[in-house]
Amino acid sequence: MEFNFTVTGGDFISAGHASSEVKKVLQKLNVDPKITRRIVVALYEAEVNIVAHAYSGTIKASIDTEKITLVLDDEGPGIPSIEQAMQEGFSTASEKVREMGFGAGMGLPNMSKNADELNITSDVNKGTRVEIITWLNNKAKA
Amino acid sequence: MTVNDIITKLNLSVLGGEQGLKKEISGAYTCDLLSDVMGNVDDGNIWITLQTHKNVMAIASLRDLSAVILVKGLQPDADMLEKANEEGIPVLSTNEQAFEISGKLFQLIHS
């Protein structure tokens, strides 16, 4: 099964749409609610990062019997140091974004806590690719 | 304890999401940082916050929260209310600040 979404930078009104659709699909597939929750937390943070930090992006969700693979590709400023970005509390979010309660620098840490596998690659001034993989049954969890 | 039970006891007003007033409450979380709520809240919690925009309801829905309480008499944005009604998650209001209402709710839940 495959689902595709587009994300527009700065569009906080629609932020979370892909996460909500993916959650509905996982619920229909009777995935363990605890696993669904981890997937949703990681995807939401990745989705919001495109809205808050990039210009535009796409999300591809591929689901098979074993796992869900989420690939988020954006066009944007990229991340100069992924290691630094992964640190809890590090954020380059604008004042406006912080006032909304985003920009606490907890998004990437939330993603790594909740994903079974998290791969991030980024080209400065081009964009960022985030891949989140989560196994759908406890036994297969890496 | 349901959302309805605490509305009378804490003298809250209901601003939207009335379909969800019978939801069971599992506890509460007081915070204005969205990622902290997203990552740490428990299913069925009430979320106490001063944030009044639509993303609050996106998180409340994604994390299956039972209701949102806005502090200090703050009013939700129109699209936040719309989403609350769509999702059936109550948005409640108090004139008290976060510490006061959190303390009262804590006592209610733990007594």
Ligand SMILES: Nc1ncnc2c1ncn2[C@@H]1O[C@H](COP(=O)(O)OP(=O)(O)O)[C@@H](O)[C@H]1O
């Ligand atoms: N898709 C992205 N494009 C560009 N920069 C990003 C992206 N995702 C994350 N970053 C950078 O990593 C930092 C940390 O991200 P995160 O932990 O989600 O915290 P926050 O979004 O609250 O700033 C961001 O402030 C930003 O500098």
Ligand SMILES: [Mg+2]
């Ligand atoms: Mg973020």
